Structure formats: structure tokens, C-alpha cells
């Protein structure tokens with residue numbers, strides 16, 4: 467096959483071009499929270515307070531998955547050949563629109579964990595350099611950083627950004643970050659919303675602190691700011707440019723209600739060079755290897771998105787999850803999630819036997835609400851709640867709390883029922 471035929475047949479040229487197809491604007495008719503709730507197939511005989519852990523899908527995502535699955539089941543190879551490029555472009559375009567990102571800045575992954583690992587173990591660090599992280603990060607960040615340190619000889623140092631989660635302030639977090647940065651610090655690795663205590667970090671302000679430090683450093687010695695954004699993603703009305711970090715990693719099968727086994731890594735263009743690929747990408751890089759295309763610099767998508775065949779029916783339907791959020795409105799989703807969480811926390815606060823760990827203010831919290839009940843193990847609390855038809859979860863950390871996380875599918879009545887159940891749980 468000559469180069470022109472190859473490109474025509476595989477659609478490689480489309481991947482070379484800037485993603486420019488407009489989104490197919492098919493607004494979902496979801497005009498109130500009741501219709502949003504009804505759009506999910508959730509078992510509402512139970513109070514679903516853990517959608518953030520592994521999400522159920524809205525109808526648009528379900529039908530997209532079914533459509534792609536049918537195409538792949540009927541005629542896998544032809545369907546793949548004709549759909550890979552346009553569908554991938556559509557997912558990337560939807561992700562860029564949602565995040566306010568530039569073309570080429572987003573790599574597609576299968577989970578937050580995969581994204582964190584590809585990012586951290588791919589960092590071009592040298593022996594003696596330091597990764598500054600925190601004691602509040604998830605297992606997936608801690609282990610990825612540990613692997614990165616083993617490979618490169620860099621060290622990992624973890625600091626507390628707060629002692630008592632519900633007493634913390636933005637000023638205190640910023641001052642601890644400032645104090646924590648040392649001359650050898652090259653990476654700051656944090657988590658946007660802590661899935662243990664539910665604290666939301668002031669990422670934008672932290673980015674400013676890091677930018678100030680970078681102003682006095684050579685470009686070759688600058689600090690890169692990396693964020694596990696999974697529990698802010700799909701809740702907080704963010705735009706990556708405003709957030710100011712260099713890398714943002716998130717699974718899209720949690721708050722975004724996207725297909726299971728999907729996620730993204732966003733990387734600002736001037737940070738692309740800091741990461742080397744771990745898994746060979748099936749992108750234009752493949753055609754360069756085959757000598758049907760000349761070698762050229764790769765964007766972050768083309769360099770870092772893991773190759774191999776994927777569960778394409780899920781990956782392609784991610785577009786619909788982004789569009790579902792866009793159609794509802796990011797600000798509306800954020801405000802509703804905060805409203806239900808604040809209502810729940812205020813209720814918890816008035817119950818004597820509850821110790822609420824998550825700050826009340828949406829400035830320092832998002833949708834995760836963590837608490838303990840006097841004299842009861844968190845697992846016992848969550849088991850009792852399950853028996854009362856309330857689906858909460860325990861935090862998978864060394865220190866364990868109970869969690870309830872309302873989202874846009876929940877109602878005020880459900881939040882009130884949770885508060886009542888917590889009053890009676892003893």
C-alpha cells in the first residue's frame with residue numbers, strides 16, 4: 467500500500483489534522499432535576515449516595531454504548547476502520563470543549579489510576595530531584611510516585627496540608643505548600659478533592675504559589691504541578707487554563723457519569739516534553755514507525771494515549787458524557803452538588819454523635835462528605851446504612867471514614883432521609 471492509499475484507508479490524515487469537527491449539538495431535554503434523575507436507570511428504591519465511586523450512566527451514554535457495541539459485534543473490523551478516527555476526534559473535541567483545553571492536550575486512558583501511573587512513571591526526573599506530595603493522596607498516586615522514584619532515583623516527600631480537615635483554611639494550605647517547596651523540588655503532586663476527608667484544595671491559588679517559585683528558576687529547573695482531579699472533575703465548574711496546573715488526571719467513570727473504563731490526562735503544551743510514553747500509542751506515531759509518514763513532533767494525545775485495542779464502545783461513548791454535562795451546564799451541576807452536600811453536612815453537624823471531617827464551605831469541599839460516628843467503626847456505619855437502603859461507602863485509606871456523596875441524581879428528600887437515618891443509627 468502506498469502512503470496515500472494507506473492514509474486514505476486508515477484515516478491517518480484526519481488524526482494529523484487539528485480536531486475541528488463541530489460537536490453534533492443534540493441537546494437532551496432535561497429541564498429539571500427530576501428529569502435528570504429519571505434519565506438514569508438507577509434503582510431508586512435505594513438512596514444512591516455513592517455515584518462518585520462508579521457511576522451509572524444517563525440514557526445518552528447508554529444508547530451510545532449500545533450503538534457502538536452493535537456496530538462492533540456486527541462487523542468489527544470494518545466498523546473499527548471507519549469509526550476509529552472520527553469517533554476519537556469527536557471524543558477529544560468534546561473533552562476539549564468541556565475542559566477549555568487546546569487540541570492535542572488530552573490523552574485518553576482507561577481510569578484515573580492508569581492516568582496517574584502513565585504520568586508519574588513517565589516523568590523525566592533525575593536522581594537527587596524531589597517530588598513533593600501530600601499525606602492526603604490516594605493509593606494510586608502514592609504507588610505511582612513510589613514507582614517513579616524507584617526508576618529515576620528521585621525522592622518523594624509527603625507533607626500534611628492540614629491536620630484537622632474541617633479546621634483548615636486556604637491560607638494555611640498555601641503557607642504549608644510554600645514552606646514545603648525546596649530547591650530540589652521538581653514536581654508537586656496533589657489531589658484536587660481528597661477522597662478520604664473530602665477536602666477540596668485551592669488548586670488555582672496553589673498554582674500561583676508554584677508560578678511565583680518558578681519565576682526565580684531556570685526553565686530547566688522549573689516545578690511541574692500535577693493534580694489527581696478525579697473528584698473535582700464532573701462537579702467543579704473548572705477550566706484547565708484557569709486552574710493553572712500543568713497536568714490534570716481524571717477518571718471519567720465517576721462524577722462525569724461516563725462509560726466504565728474511561729479517563730483522561732490533560733497536559734499543558736509547555737509541559738508535554740516532561741513526560742515520556744510508557745505504552746506504545748496507536749496514533750500517527752505508528753505510521754511514523756511504518757515509514758508511511760515522516761517523523762514529526764507528537765502532541766500529548768499522540769504520544770501518551772496507550773495503544774492496543776480498547777473497549778471502543780465505551781471510549782467513544784465518552785463524548786456523550788461530556789455533552790450531557792455541557793447540555794445541563796457545568797455551573798448548574800456544581801451548584802446543585804454543592805447545595806445537596808451542604809444540606810447534608812449542616813444536618814450532620816447538628817447530630818451530637820457525628821464527627822464531620824469535611825469542611826462545610828464549598829470553597830474547601832466539593833461532593834464528598836466524610837464523617838465518623840462515636841463508638842462505631844465506619845464499616846459498621848456503612849453496613850447499617852445499607853440495611854436502611856442508603857448506599858454509602860467507607861474511605862479506602864489507612865484512616866477510614868464513612869462517606870455519603872449526593873450528586874445531581876439525588877433529591878433534597880433523600881438527603882433529609884440520610885440525616886434522619888444518621889440520627890437514629892446508634
Ligand SMILES: Cc1ncc(COP(=O)(O)O)c(C=O)c1O
Nearest residue numbers: 577578579604606661694696717
Ligand atoms: C482520589 C482518587 N484517585 C484515584 C482513584 C482511582 O480511580 P480509578 O478507579 O478511576 O482508577 C480514586 C478512587 O476512587 C480516588 O479516590
